[in-house]
Amino acid sequence: MSKLAIHGGKPAKTKPFPAWPIFDERERQALNEVLESRVWWRTPGTKTLAFEREFAAFHQAKHGIAVTNGTHALEVALAALGIGAGDEVIVPNATFVATASAVLFAGALPVLVDVSADSFCIDPELAEAAITAHTKAIIPVHMGGRPADLDHLTALAEKHGIALLEDSAHAHGSEWRGRKVGAFGIGGTFSFQASKTMTAGEGGMIISNDVDFERLARSAHDCGRMPGEWFYSHFIYGSNYRLSEWQGAVLLAQLTRLDEQTARRHANGRLLDRTLGAIPGITPQSHDSRITRNGQYAYIFHYDKRAFAGVETDRFVAALEAEGIPTQAPYPPLHQLDLFTSGAYRGRLSGAQAEARHDFLADIFPNSQREAWETVWITQNALLGDEEDMMEIAAAISKIRERARDLL
Ligand SMILES: *Cc1c(COP(=O)(O)O)cnc(C)c1O
Secondary structure, three states: OOOOHHHOOOOOOOOOOOOOOOOOHHHHHHHHHHHHHOOOOOOOOOHHHHHHHHHHHHOOOOEEEEEOOHHHHHHHHHHHOOOOOOOEEEEEOOOOOHHHHHHHHOOOEEEEEOEOOOOOOEOHHHHHHOOOOOEEEEOOEOHHHOOOOHHHHHHHHHHHOOEEEEEOOOOOOOEEOOEEOOOOOOEEEEEOOOOOOOOOOOOEEEEEOOHHHHHHHHHHOEOOOOOOOOOOOOOOOOOEOEOOHHHHHHHHHHHHHHHHHHHHHHHHHHHHHHHHHOOOOEEEOOOOOOOOEOOOOEEEEEEOHHHHOOOOHHHHHHHHHHOOOOEEOOOOOHHHOHHHHOOHHHHHOOHHHHHOOOHHHHOOOHHHHHHHHHEEEEEHHHHHOOHHHHHHHHHHHHHHHHOHHHHO
16 A cells, blocks of 8 residues: 555545536626626616525425525524524534524524534434523534434424524535425525535525515515515615625526536435445444435544544544545534633623523533544535545545554
């Protein structure tokens, strides 16, 4: 077996993975149409409107509201739910900060709950145990594109009369029992930031089947206006979260590829489950037979250093990158962010809630720690490769395992 690439050996992967983002004449033409139409603004435009309709329909939802980004999608959704001071919202401790910061933006308390050890999605039993009289909503994250347990979560939300809002920023096109994610509860949010599985650099979306929620979210995203009313009438508190026509045009083009791309990522993900799962020390994020498609924002696996001569995760990742396999950093646990450890988050709270002890912040969150420090995330563009590319990922990991001692 040849020398590790990190030590100057030949990388295991020589053929590059598909570059991201992917675009062609469709994006070029759509952007040109916007340019020449001189309608660059969402309000009189047609592109963002068409994108809302097509994206919602693709996800089997009635309504779509395009917004500036995925963080804003969460903020607007929470505003439409009327969540504010004194309320609590349950979120997983292993996620991007936006899932929790959007709750703080609303003036409510994000209650952090650990994830499951094998799925890295919110643990529904711990979520149920965290429900109090103040709980208004739960925001699961479909981690890496893998849907959280939507059977359990929809039942839990119904039983306790709380809103289920799916943070689907990783899960464009993911399916649970043959149905696309995002509208199992009151609604769901998506992101079109550059790393996501369809992108316009930035962008976001809220989908829903609920007509009242849709009305309020649409109004909140457009300065409190109501459709059909005079331009300078403002009915509720809102802000400007509108998505431009440029982004709507690009996203309409991106959407034409989503089905084929998610099918490919899903198939390659299951191939990696088999090939990487056979390597000692590697445990793929758990699949579930109810997941009929995983949009695979990333391919996530647990790394057990004991099977790699005790080599730490970050050293393994550096070696993997050197072999030509692209990775992205897992999320650090939210409760360890300065935002929470410094107490800065309290600045968003008010009344008794601002002064209260938030005991959950003293928890250990073992599975969030496991996610943060013991998982490896292969970027989604790698999963757009072919079968040979997947075999080369497996070969790179096997090579590192065989020469793991060289990394000590
Ligand atoms: C990307 C992301 C967001 C926020 O989306 P932006 O468009 O970057 O604001 C929210 N939640 C999760 C889980 C994300 O990965």
